[in-house]
Amino acid sequence: MSSAPWKPILKSLISENIKNMKTITPLLPMQLSTFDTLTCRPTNRSVIFRGFLGERKDENYKNELMEYLNSISPDANLKELNPEIETDLLVITTDIRSSKVKHLLENPGFESCWWFPVTSDQFRLSGNAYVFSSPTNSIIAHFPSDMLLSFYSSANSTSLIEHFDWEQERKKYWYGISSDLRASFLKLPSGQETNEGLVRELDPIGKNIEEKLLVNEALENFALVLMKVDYVDHLNLTPIPKRITWKFQKNDDGLNKEEWITKNFTY
Template identity: 30%
Template structure:
């Protein structure tokens, strides 16, 4: 429900403003204080379509962004994974505030369990199936269960999509620590073909997906009078999203 609305907002804004992929994400520090930073929207989990789509494919409403394993927020999210996104779209004058839980997908060497069991609802409940054939066809059938998800494959998919400049940043010294390294330590690029180098291994080990499981959406539409505002909440009883129009 809310995902389709958000996707349309992103599409409408990206036509005129490429910076619409940036949003602010807040969480809590070790001391329980709020901390916020700007991150890049990397899409939704399961966006890579399978080679065989003759019958259909699965998609999800799990938002993806990325971080460096040695950033402060990795430790913070492992201790308390409550997050909130604030995302303003200047071209359509809309604001989204999305609350939920953040789950990390890191290199297996870090021994961080993948998000096989999510908060609030199972991973399967975040998935929807899009059939690719005529519903009246005899072959039409919606699978009752999605396939077991390969989180490492998903992480590799996003890593390989990075530009060389951003991929290189995952080889840099731990962010936020005192600067003790020479400029040469901060390499400017790491190309996709550099898969056998020590630096490529380092970059991949430091590359972490942040999977945001949304459980509440607050959307404000400011391009009309009076303004419009909508809440989207997940109903545990009916296993559905409920939309409510509220006062702006």
């Protein structure tokens, strides 16, 4: 599968809006809605987009990441990072004890929405989302790794797909988040006992034995959510509004292949 046609548009909107936001720490949270099978109602919350699966940064960061991964798992003796691969899987991070994880395990359907204030754009995406947890957690059995990677085999060489290490990817995102966010994975689930006395910041590896134990505990609660999109609705609310939708569906050539179908609307 080739890159989705909406992906470069979304990346451009994120870049332009962050660049022109007049705040000290520009953030563009998106809204993520999941379905609660107990109440039969959608549940919405704000989340932070962490990028597309398979993206890589500069060489200096790669060397830094390699050193970190070998520090946190010295027995691995890692010699290569995951290859850069082309996907349109959106990544967010979460705590496995959160309601969104429970919802997605019961029903993977989601809808998310971004509002870009600088350019007056709304970007809605829907599809199925999957949780990648620590390998020691039982919910890992629900993660469709083969399906997700095989879906992108046509856009990447087979060897790149076969050597992709999901656990390395999880630890990469753990390394990339802030120290106070890492510490939040030590907190008790909301509604339970007080979280007073817990650490406020957490090193990605741990500087001593006590801290390393805390890192291991927090990392067990840390998970990725991979969002596989099959429908996108982009609305630009400039003086002459424009709307584009993309739907991933079987085409009409009789070959039973799936592709992105684009529709343009004017008002």
